[in-house]
Amino acid sequence: MSEIMPHIKLSLNQAAPFALLPGDPKRLERIAPYLEDVEELAFNREFKSLRGSFHGIQVMAVSTGIGGASAAIAVEELHRIGVKAMIRIGSCGALKKGIHLGDLIIANGAVRNDGASASYVDLAYPAVPDPELFVALMESARELGSVFHTGIVRSHDSFYIDDEKEVCDYWSKRGVLGSDMETSALFVAGGLRGVKTASILNTVVQYEESLEENINLYTDGESAMMRGEQTEILTALHAFVRISQNQEGRI
Ligand SMILES: O=P(O)(O)O[C@H]1O[C@H](CO)[C@@H](O)[C@H]1O
Numbered sequence: 029m030s031e032i033m034p035h036i037k038l039s040l041n042q043a044a045p046f047a048l049l050p051g052d053p054k055r056l057e058r059i060a061p062y063l064e065d066v067e068e069l070a071f072n073r074e075f076k077s078l079r080g081s082f083h084g085i086q087v088m089a090v091s092t093g094i095g096g097a098s099a100a101i102a103v104e105e106l107h108r109i110g111v112k113a114m115i116r117i118g119s120c121g122a123l124k125k126g127i128h129l130g131d132l133i134i135a136n137g138a139v140r141n142d143g144a145s146a147s148y149v150d151l152a153y154p155a156v157p158d159p160e161l162f163v164a165l166m167e168s169a170r171e172l173g174s175v176f177h178t179g180i181v182r183s184h185d186s187f188y189i190d191d192e193k194e195v196c197d198y199w200s201k202r203g204v205l206g207s208d209m210e211t212s213a214l215f216v217a218g219g220l221r222g223v224k225t226a227s228i229l230n231t232v233v234q235y236e237e238s239l240e241e242n243i244n245l246y247t248d249g250e251s252a253m254m255r256g257e258q259t260e261i262l263t264a265l266h267a268f269v270r271i272s273q274n275q276e277g278r279i
C-alpha cells in the first residue's frame with residue numbers, strides 16, 4: 029500500500045495530474061458540480077479533497093486553508109503523490125481602483141511578504157508562475173469572456189497588523205494589483221519542486237473598502253463575488269485541459 033501523506037491524508041493511488049487549490053474547504057462544494065464522477069477523498073484539518081473528471085482529464089480539488097504555511101504543506105504533499113500542475117483559485121482584495129468585485133486577477137508574480145516562502149529560500153528568488161500554465165489561464169479567461177487583469181499580487185500573513193493601510197498603500201503605489209495570503213508560497217514551493225503552478229484570484233474587496241464587511245458578504249454568497257468564483261473555477265479547469273493538449277499527454 030502506498031504511503032499516506034500526514035496532512036492531506038492522500039496517497040499515490042488517489043492522485044490526479046491536475047489540482048485546483050482553493051483556500052476555503054467550502055469552495056469544494058461549488059467546484060464539484062463542474063466535474064463528473066466526483067469522489068470525495070479526505071478531510072483532515074483544513075485539507076479537504078475530491079477528485080473527478082473534466083472534459084476527459086482527471087482533476088483533484090484540495091483546499092489549502094489560510095496562509096502560506098498550510099499552502100506549502102499542500103504543495104509538498106501533493107507533489108509527493110504525483111500531482112504535476114496546480115492552480116490556486118483564491119479570493120483577494122484589490123489594491124488598485126477600477127478592479128471591481130468579481131473581477132479576476134491572474135498573477136504573473138507575487139510580492140513575498142509571507143513567512144513560509146522566506147523559510148524556503150532567499151527573498152531574491154522570484155515568486156512566479158509556470159509560464160505555460162499562466163498563458164493557458166489567460167487564454168481560457170479570454171475564451172470564456174471573463175473580466176480579468178494580469179499583474180503582480182502581494183501575499184501576506186495577517187490582516188490585522190497596526191499599519192495595514194500604510195502597507196497596502198505602499199504596494200498599491202508600486203502597481204501591485206491585489207493581495208492574498210498563499211500565492212507567493214505556492215509559486216516558490218512549486219518553483220523549487222518542479223511543479224507547474226499558477227494563481228487566479230476573485231476580487232472580494234475593492235481597494236479602500238471594508239475588508240471584514242466584504243469577506244462576510246462573500247461567504248454569505250453575494251452575487252458578483254459568487255460569479256467571479258464560478259468564472260475562476262471554469263477558467264482554471266479549461267487551462268488544465270489546454271495544457272494537457274499542449275503536452276500531448278506528457279503530464
Ligand atoms: O478565499 P481564499 O482562497 O482562502 O483566499 C483568501 O481568503 C483568506 C482570507 O480571508 C486567505 O486565505 C486569502 O488568501
Ligand SMILES: O=c1cc[nH]c(=O)[nH]1
Pocket residue numbers: 119120121122207208209232233239
Ligand atoms: O483583502 C483581502 C481579501 C481577501 N484576502 C486577502 O488576503 N486580502
